[in-house]
Amino acid sequence: GAVVSQHPSWVICKxxxxxxxxxxxxxxxATTMFxxxxxxxxxxxxxATSNEGSKATYEQGVEKDKFLINHASLTLSTLTVTxxxxxxxxxxxxxxxxxxxxxxxxxxxxxxxxVL
Amino acid sequence: xxxxxQPTEMTATEGxxxxxxxxxxxxxxxGLFWYQQHAGEAPTFLSYNVLDGxxxxxxxxxxLSRSKGYSYLLLKELQMKDSASYLxxxxxxxxxxxxxxxTKLIIKP
Numbered sequence: 001g002a003v004v005s006q007h008p009s010w011v012i013c014k015x016x017x018x019x020x021x022x023x024x025x026x027x028x029x030a031t032t033m034f035x036x037x038x039x040x041x042x043x044x045x046x047x048a049t050s051n052e053g054s055k056a057t058y059e060q061g062v063e064k065d066k067f068l069i070n071h072a073s074l075t076l077s078t079l080t081v082t083x084x085x086x087x088x089x090x091x092x093x094x095x096x097x098x099x100x101x102x103x104x105x106x107x108x109x110x111x112x113x114x115v116l
Numbered sequence: 117x118x119x120x121x122q123p124t125e126m127t128a129t130e131g132x133x134x135x136x137x138x139x140x141x142x143x144x145x146x147g148l149f150w151y152q153q154h155a156g157e158a159p160t161f162l163s164y165n166v167l168d169g170x171x172x173x174x175x176x177x178x179x180l181s182r183s184k185g186y187s188y189l190l191l192k193e194l195q196m197k198d199s200a201s202y203l204x205x206x207x208x209x210x211x212x213x214x215x216x217x218x219t220k221l222i223i224k225p
Contacts, residue, residue: 034213043203043217044159093158103147103164103207110158 003027004096006108013084014116020080021111023094029074030096034105035067038091050077084115118142120216122204127222128194136189136202136219144209150178150189151203153218159203162189191221199223 003026011019023033032051036044048069050056056069068080077096081088091112095105119141128134140148147166151159165171165180165187177190189202204216 044215046213046215049212091156103166103211104149104161105213106161107151107158112156 002098002104002106004030004094004106004108006094006111008111009109010112010114012114012116015085016083018080018082019084019113020078021092021094021113023077023079023096023108025075025096025106028096028098030077030098031074032097033071033077034095034097035069035077035079036093036095038093038110044093047079081113084113086115089113089115118206118208118214120204120206120214122202122216122219124217125220125222127224128191130194130196130223130225132194133190133192134194134221136191136204136221138187138189138204138216140185140187140204140206140214140216142206142208142214145182146207146209146211148178148180148187149203149205149207149213150176150187151205152200153203154200162202194223196223196225 005024007022035047038044046059047062048056048058050069050071052071052074058064071077091110093110095107097105122138149164150162153159163178170179175192180187201218201220203218205213
């Protein structure tokens with residue numbers, strides 16, 4: 001149980017285009033989903049926390065207009081990188097948590113984004 | 117501020133035992149997690165400690181001392197596939213995960 005999927009696993013795009021990444025909890029309902037970014041040889045950096053049906057909470061320094069997060073259902077959250085630039089190239093990972101009483105976060109396999 | 121400290125890199129021999137330490141200073145505490153992350157992959161959950169003491173799970177054990185702000189992950193009978201980064205993360209009073217930078221474990225034959 002507690003399987004999280006992400007799609008796509010790899011994206012290569014031109015600078016200026018928008019990219020949408022989907023995160024799904026396959027066998028449980030996730031009240032909270034998290035979006036992380038990880039640059040090579042660095043630790044995870046939390047970008048935002050999203051609760052189903054409400055606006056995402058962004059971490060300091062993360063542009064909410066650039067990284068659009070939608071959490072329309074208990075099993076799906078999307079991250080859209082708008083007008084992507086080469087510096088946005090990174091490994092984007094989502095995780096999901098069942099509820100406040102279940103603290104463990106289960107991670108998706110990640111999406112590697114390369115912006116040319 | 118909030119801080120998680122763990123060694124950057126450790127080397128161990130196949131079949132041996134290794135202990136990866138983690139010390140933390142956070143605003144509140146709602147548990148400590150250990151995750152394993154192989155290169156190029158997402159983290160996978162290893163353990164969760166919220167009470168003091170040792171939790172054993174197969175070859176892996178995790179220990180917590182809340183009074184000392186200290187945890188360790190113990191890996192026994194090391195296998196080559198255990199080569200990975202091991203991430204320590206603490207959940208603070210706001211139920212936010214504070215991540216350590218990770219310890220890269222290199223296993224030599």
